[in-house]
Amino acid sequence: MNLFRREPSRRPVEDVDLDSLLALVAESLGYSFEFAPDGSTVALGGPQPLVVQLKGLRREAGRRAREDWPMLVSEHLAHAVATAGDRLDVCELKQVRSLLRTRVEAVDEIPDLTRVVGRHLNADLVELLTVGSRPVRPEESGCWPVPTGQALDLAVANVRARERLRVEHIELSGTPVTRLTASSPSAATHLRWLSSYLAVPSDGALVVLPDPYTLLLHPVDGIGVVRAIERLRVHAARTDGLSSQVYWWHEGRLTLIRADIVTRDGQTRLVVAPPPDFARVLARLAV
Template sequence: MSFFRREREPARRSAAEEDLDSLLALVAESRGFTCAFARDGGSVTLRGETTLTVRLTGLRREAGRRAREDWPVLVSEHLAHAVATAGELDVSDLEQAGPLLRTRVEAVDEIADLTRVVGRHLNADLVELLTAAGRPVRPEEAGCWPVPTARALDLAVENVRREERLQVEQIELAGTPVTRLTGTAPSAAAHLRWLADYLPVPPDGVLVALPDPYTLLLHPVDGIGVVRAIERLRLHAARTGGLSPQVYWWHGGRLTLIRADIVARDGQTRLVVAPPPEFAQVLARLAV
């Protein structure tokens, strides 16, 4: 009796995968390419004036999270980006991109579409973006990596720490002492995680202003003088018009907004502070 080993047939493709492949082929043809899909659907080879292979794992994941009416734009952007960056760093390959991963903090309102970037919220106002070689990582690129997004962001933060130690300066804002940390990369906010390497951090944390992605302004929460510091930091941040005009509280590994509005009334300007409940309790204790 003889036995023959049958070649394993490729897994049956779902209707959604076949529809996405058809759309990919249509867009590729409109750009002057013919395409050949890998048997596992993980990539497609485009042949035209040049030949390149485009990874599809992340694109398929992103398409699965979106409505079908979003697919044409998603596919067109993905192929256009692949063609434009052919021969450059392949961010979808974590082995290549890993050493170049960094983070950058941006105001949420400055991000046109949060679904087109990879990052995590520091709070409702600020988002920590994942970048590679200085540009934001696209979800389709991160979707090709063998690690979850949270782990990739942690890798980026580790890179930031290894890359640079911030410069420490003691300055004054209208008589209020403030510590200024500055760096050469737009990743200063990542250093909040290891502030104790730069200055003594009291149990109640520190006030933080972020005038730009390269700078942190800090004041310890260690006495009732913190009320004056909030005012000085808020007015300074408003004048710089940079990353954020607000003041934050770094405590317990979290960055919490201390809302402070500049109000003009009867020809006078004053600051109206509305601290979050937990910080208000700290202020009440410090005032005793």
């Protein structure tokens, strides 16, 4: 076994323990190892020598319980070995800055939210930070000289700069809606600039997200919005895509309008439970 090259007595015990795990996993993968004096990297020697960044791993380990460390270290080194031939090092922000994007996913579809980088749009949906087609791992973004929120803002700016959605006006059972379509799975990111695609009234718009590439919208501009909720909810349920629910986009927030399709005595109806703010809008529109 290689000897650590730093003075043990001057190092935090957490670093010593994490390096011990790294050493064990490296040897199990058939590699020798040598840590940089500052602990920022470990050089793996063997059939495919490589240098593995550790700064982000140490940050992530500091946020996790110790029982999670073996899994965290194993995944980190296994991923580094698997991608050793790639020219792109996600731990280097300069390399990936222009490739950062976002993708919206249903929270229930993500096995472990602690293994991805993102932020919630609401309780049901999360906006993930991606490089190419895959989510960024926390230990990768932890290497960057910017906080997670700023990295997500960089990705959002890239989405806006590199794509404009296609706008179509369609009908759902006689109810007019606007369909916005993207060529990448970042359609929901464009909600931030919705007014550049259609006239958005002061009360906002109804939104459904049948898939990561599509938005369907209806303005909240009259009592006809009640019928629109029904049409959008039924359509979203049929597509069985990103979300089957209807949302309210207003003042930069995406709020769930709970609408359940209930079948009783052979009859199907929609039971809507709007959030208080939206209920007040409906009451005003009904006058």
